[in-house]
Amino acid sequence: MRLRHKPYAEEKLKEHSQYVVWEPETVKGNWSSRFDKDQPLHIEIGCGKGRFIIEMAKLHPEINFVGIELQTSVIVSALDKQIEADLPNVQLVQVNAKDLTDVFDKGEVDRIYLTFSDPWPKNRHEKRRLTYKTFLSVYKTILNSKGALHFKTDNQPLFEYSLVSFSKFPAILEEVYLDLHNSDVDENVMTEYEEKFSKKGNRIYKAIVKF
Amino acid sequence: MRLRHKPYAEEKLKEHSQYVVWEPETVKGNWSSRFDKDQPLHIEIGCGKGRFIIEMAKLHPEINFVGIELQTSVIVSALDKQIEADLPNVQLVQVNAKDLTDVFDKGEVDRIYLTFSDPWPKNRHEKRRLTYKTFLSVYKTILNSKGALHFKTDNQPLFEYSLVSFSKFPAILEEVYLDLHNSDVDENVMTEYEEKFSKKGNRIYKAIVKF
Numbered sequence: 157m158r159l160r161h162k163p164y165a166e167e168k169l170k171e172h173s174q175y176v177v178w179e180p181e182t183v184k185g186n187w188s189s190r191f192d193k194d195q196p197l198h199i200e201i202g203c204g205k206g207r208f209i210i211e212m213a214k215l216h217p218e219i220n221f222v223g224i225e226l227q228t229s230v231i232v233s234a235l236d237k238q239i240e241a242d243l244p245n246v247q248l249v250q251v252n253a254k255d256l257t258d259v260f261d262k263g264e265v266d267r268i269y270l271t272f273s274d275p276w277p278k279n280r281h282e283k284r285r286l287t288y289k290t291f292l293s294v295y296k297t298i299l300n301s302k303g304a305l306h307f308k309t310d311n312q313p314l315f316e317y318s319l320v321s322f323s324k325f326p327a328i329l330e331e332v333y334l335d336l337h338n339s340d341v342d343e344n345v346m347t348e349y350e351e352k353f354s355k356k357g358n359r360i361y362k363a364i365v366k367f
Numbered sequence: 368m369r370l371r372h373k374p375y376a377e378e379k380l381k382e383h384s385q386y387v388v389w390e391p392e393t394v395k396g397n398w399s400s401r402f403d404k405d406q407p408l409h410i411e412i413g414c415g416k417g418r419f420i421i422e423m424a425k426l427h428p429e430i431n432f433v434g435i436e437l438q439t440s441v442i443v444s445a446l447d448k449q450i451e452a453d454l455p456n457v458q459l460v461q462v463n464a465k466d467l468t469d470v471f472d473k474g475e476v477d478r479i480y481l482t483f484s485d486p487w488p489k490n491r492h493e494k495r496r497l498t499y500k501t502f503l504s505v506y507k508t509i510l511n512s513k514g515a516l517h518f519k520t521d522n523q524p525l526f527e528y529s530l531v532s533f534s535k536f537p538a539i540l541e542e543v544y545l546d547l548h549n550s551d552v553d554e555n556v557m558t559e560y561e562e563k564f565s566k567k568g569n570r571i572y573k574a575i576v577k578f
Contacts, residue, residue, distance in 0.1 A: 312545050312546060315545065316543045316544065316545055319530065319540055319543045320540050320541065320542065320543055322534070322540075323533070323534060323537075323538075323539050323540035324539060324540075326534075326537060326539070328534050328535060328537070329530055329531050329533075329534035329535075330531070331531065332527045332530050332531055333527065334523050334526065334527055334545060334572075335523065361545075
C-alpha cells in the first residue's frame, strides 16, 4: 500500500502527524475531527508536490482539503509546503486511490480533484489510469449525491479516453472545457506542471462529472 | 416544413424524382425500394452541398445513403453533384430533422452523420442545435440498436455543448477525437468546409455515439 524506499521521507511524514494522517482508516467517517472547522471536504487524488491543494486551501478557507499521494518522495514536498503555510484546512494522506473506500465513508467527500494525473499511455496500463472504471466506482461511493469529480489534464489521449470511460460507466458530464485557458472560467489554480505546460501554448482540458 | 423562396431550385428538385424523394413520408419503412440494392442505410442530416455524402457513396457502394437538407437553394447543389455522378446508392430529401420520425421507421437507419452542423452559438437558439435533446430523441427512434451517430465539427463550443448533451440525454460516447486530422483514423472524407478550415491548422472534433 505504501512505497517505503526513502526512509528519511517516511520519518519526516511521521514526525508531522498534525499534517499527515498516517493511519487514515481510523479517521473514516470522522474527517472533520482532523480540521478546525466542520465544513465541506474536497480531496485531490495524486496531489504530487502539493501546489494545487495548498493554493486552493489558501483561496478557500471555507473548505477542508485532503491531499492524497502514493509516493513518499513526492508527498514529502507537499508536506514541506504545508509546514511553511501551516494551513488549518489541509491534511495529507499517503494511500493508493483504489483503497479510498477504506479511508472515506460513503458520501463523506464533497468534491474530488484529479489534476494532471499520470496518463499511462500504454493500453496494457489502462487499469492504472485514474479515470478507469474501477476508480470511478470508488469516486461514486465516497462522493455525496451533490458531489462532483473535477478532472483536469493536458494529455489529449487521456482526456479522450476519460470522456468515453465516464460515458460508459455511466457518469454524467456536467461541464466540459476543451481549451480551459481560453475559456470564461473565472478561477483556475495552476499546478507547477500546468503553468509550465500552458506557457508553451498547449491546451488544458477539464471535465466536471457527477455520479 | 420546406423553404420555397427559390422556385427554380424547387422545380429542378421535382424534375429529378429519381434522385430526390419529394414526399418522403410515403417511403417510410420501405427505403430499400428507392435503391438498387437492399443494404445498410446511412443518412446525413444537413448534407449541404452534398460533397461528403457523394464521396462517401462512391467509397461505399455497399451502403445506401440519404442526404437530408432543409434549404432548397443548398440541396440543389447536392442534386447537381448526383446528376453528374448518377450513383445508385444516393437519394436526397428536403425535410426538417425534427420530422425524421415521419420519414424513417423505428430502427430503419444504421448510421446518422452530422458534419459541420450550424453551431447556433446564441443560448436562445440552443433548441436549434442538431445535438439538442429533442433531436437526439429523433435519432434514438430511427436508429437501430447497433446504429450510431457520427458527429464531426470544427466548432469547439458546439462540441463541448454536444458532449454534455449526449451525456445528459443519456447517450453513450463510443469514441471521441479531439484532433481528428492528427489521429489514427484511417478514412476521413472531408466536406468542402472541412478541407478549407483544416488547412488553416484548426482542429476537427469527432464523436461516435450510441443510444
